[in-house]
Amino acid sequence: MANVCSLDLKQELGALAKLFEALDELAADDVAGVAQRDVLALLDRARARLDAETSRRLGELDRQGEHRALGYRSAAGFLMGRMRCARHEAYRRVRVARHVEGMPELGALWARGAITSTHVDAAARIRHGAGADEAFAQFESSLGRIATVGQPEDVVDSGRAWREALDDHLDRDGSETLAGSLRDRQLATFARSIDDMGFLQATFDPEGAMIVSRAVELAYERGHRAGDPRRPQRQRADAIVEICTAYLAGSPRTGNRPHVLVVTDAATLAGEQVGRAHSADGTRLSAETIRRLACDAFVQQILGGNDGVPLAMGRAARLFTPDQYRAMVVRDFGCRGPGCQAGPNECEAHHLDEWTSDHGPTDLANGALFCRGHCHRQLHEGGWTVTGDANGRLEFRDRDGNHLGSSDPRVAPESIPTKRGTARALEHGAIRARVDALAGALSSRQ
Helix, strand or coil: CHHHHHHHHHHHHHHHHHHHHHHHHHHHCCCCCCCCHHHHHHHHHHHHHHHHHHHHHHHHHHHHCHHHHCCCCCHHHHHHHHCCCCHHHHHHHHHHHHHHCCCHHHHHHHHCCCCCHHHHHHHHHHHHHHCCHHHHHHHHHHHHHHHHHCCHHHHHHHHHHHHHHHHHHCCCCHHHCHHHHHHHCCEEEEEECCCCCEEEEEECCHHHHHHHHHHHHHHHHHHCCCCCCCCHHHHHHHHHHHHHHHHHHHCCCHHHCCCCCEEECHHHHCCCCCCCEEECCCCECCHHHHHHHHCCCEECCEEECCCCCEEEECCCEECCCHHHHHHHHHHHCCCCCCCCCCCHHHEEEEECCCCCCCCCCCCHHHEEEEECCCHHHHHHCCCCEEEECCCCCEEEECCCCCEEEEECCCCCCCCCCCHHHHHHHHHHHHHHHHHHHHHHHHHHHC
């Protein structure tokens, strides 16, 4: 038996040696200026065949438990430790190797290079999730025909349709169905770093992914501007914050409970010192961030004793009234930042002369709309300065005094009369002419 094994190993090594020789010959080819489309198709087919052979041998290693003799607890562990395979990829390869044994028709197509490894991986996921091997065996031929002429996504779509029909036939419910199993895999984690940065990681089922993707896409488009200096990843993060801000602003507040509670002292708010400045959950915020939040918030004074214990509460004050905000919407119709096209729903009211430190008046001449995602932050944390009358022209400069641009209240477009309006105007004009003529006649008689 040992001699047979030794002979088989020599034959295998000889075949691999020829394979490497063939690869060396391919690598030596001069490809410059030579059409590659036919060669690429053949190479892709050869890669599929090589993947199929690798999977066949991985399945044998897994079945024999050969990895344990080498000190690995699983075949996936062998791939990660011995072959430096990524964790996710290692488990995927073992799953495919195990399932392809129960998919003989797809396995044969794979071995001939007629379908790709991605097709087989999709089929393995379908078979694994269904947990009904006999039913899948009856469906395999149809899936093979689809894989031969279609994309991996076509295999996934057909597999989902089959799985839903199977769930209905077996009268499954809850997490046993495809939709239920996908929903159970939906999760989200949110963590904070030592410097209060937030880390969000989430997985959604198809329905959730569709909703979240569309919401982020719309918020991204609203917040994006031509020549935007922010990276796309930063803009998506800003879009998520914008979505959450809009949700909190519209959520019911039982007992006037604020959606974001910020605690600070008067001197820090005025920029005279750096003192108490944090949210209710303990997150440290900069004084500039707090002043920006205070632009469009309820500000309530609480008198504290020397030991920091609150003694008395002052009256909460809304900086700009709803009527004033609506007047700004009519006048500005969006962000007044230089070149910004953000709409009113994305904006906050901002005091040009700060209400907190400069005791700026709360009136329309001192208030203007600025978008939450960019311009309002720039006026606080970014060091922008703005001068002028909000009812007229505003001038913007950066922290070094360089002129950034100007903005005026948006002028409403000139009205275009409708056919009905034109007829009515002509009618009114004729009546006015008759009245004027009658008035002239009466005047002449006198």
